[in-house]
Amino acid sequence: MRLQRLAETDRPAVSFTLDGRPMAALEGDSLLTAILTEDTYLRTNEFGDGRRAGFCLMGACQDCWVSVEGSGRVRACSTPITEGMRVSRGTVQP
């Protein structure tokens, strides 16, 4: 699964890093959109249920938490991407 951009693709590019890897997104993207258009998951469930990629996209389920350097834990669905953001997904399971 990757989010598919269907419209509004003529926005300026924004660069950020995900787990140290350089990534590109578009201005106005949420962190969730920025990550899930390029990769398949946001976090790993702490109770052994594998990878997660958010669920409700409206700030209710709390299943899209990622870490942002300088801000700590944020909800990816309701956090806008900004230039140079350094995002980490914590422990990555194989």
Next chain:
Amino acid sequence: MSVVIVGAGPAGTRAAEVLIGAGLRPTVIDEAPDNGGRIYQRQPAGFHRVARVLYGFEADKARAIHETFDRLRASIDFRPRTLAWNLRPGLIDTICDGKARAIPFAQTILCTGAMDRVIPLPGWTLPGVFTLGGAQISLKAQGCAIGARVAFLGTGPLLYLVAYQYARAGAHVAAVLDTTAFARKAAQAFGLARGGATFVKGLYYIAWLRAHGVPIAESVTPLAIGGEGQVQSVSWRDARGTTHEVAVDAVALGFGLRPEAQLADLAGVPFDFDPVQHNWVPRKDPSGKTPVAGVFLAGDGSGIRGADLAEAAGARAAWSVLAARGLAVDAGAVARLDAQLAAGAAFRAALERAFPFPAKLAAGMADDTILCRCEAITAGELRAAANETLATLPPPEVNRAKALTRVGMGRCQGRVCGAAAAEVLASTLSCPVEEVGRLRGQPPVKPIPILPAEAA
């Protein structure tokens, strides 16, 4: 002292309009960066799609709500990006950009909206499964589809609407899987006369999807979402008992809506089980007044009635607030709103009957299916607790089950699993679902950072 409106969607906007008309300056709090609520959510700066593309048939209503809010903005103490995380007598605790602030109120109108009602099935926690509402937000607010091949699974008006919006926007809709028989039977049974515009639109979406070759299956029993590490398929059983599977990389899941009523709960408003909606709803009179002094309710957060009635209920609640403050009330305007709300209630009941919540599907969830996605607790663990302990320790209700199993104790506070957990518990205890009660709200209603208070 001020009137505080929580929620800047259709209900909150119309409430603010009435209050401002009476010379007040309400405070409006919303967690989102801008007004509009979920249904009329505004896209971020730099996005250019026109209202017709974003909101379809509802474009004129969306535009009217946005224009009203923009016109009133200077008369509102508007606090976007602000979470109302607790409600105490006369005070709403908020946090914005990491800064906490308690906002006092003489009266508050809670317009806190709704979210998808979910029934778990095997594989529903895989990356690529989102709520129907979430799928819609991705498209409206971000211009993105949740996947390259998307299945829409569940029931309710949103099922066909979002599938239609996806297909119109150029997404590949692999299947629409409805647990009810809406498209074939209910549409005929209820017809255009009784259901009003909502049914007409629903039938249009179905006809459009069919005309564009989108497979629609009705009366389905969802079986599983398959995949390793991400969604790869969805399977279901049809009414004849035949099993089907389709390859997809994303699933949008939802079975109607449930109120986000945590603040009303914290305010001490009693709740009643509404058998038509199959939801617990905070108690209010037709004017939006609750049994708790100073607390008023409007919109889907006070029971699911849809956006049009949310506008009417918001305005109506504002008139109730004005009456409570001893200010003049326009009897003609109130009578019109009351008539609109009464007529709308009949439409809503027809809609709920057309898309009944498949409670048996939730109650019959397989033992090894994850029920609580926060902490990966299965339906079987809840059943075991019910059989071993709850049956002998009255009252056998969901808050006790939560203490024993942690179902509903995770970070979402039971927003996602609560409805299904109640069905599993009730069926295990062989009692009506209303007898197991509802998960109580707890402050903070969403996780907030805890910081030590600064020394004075």
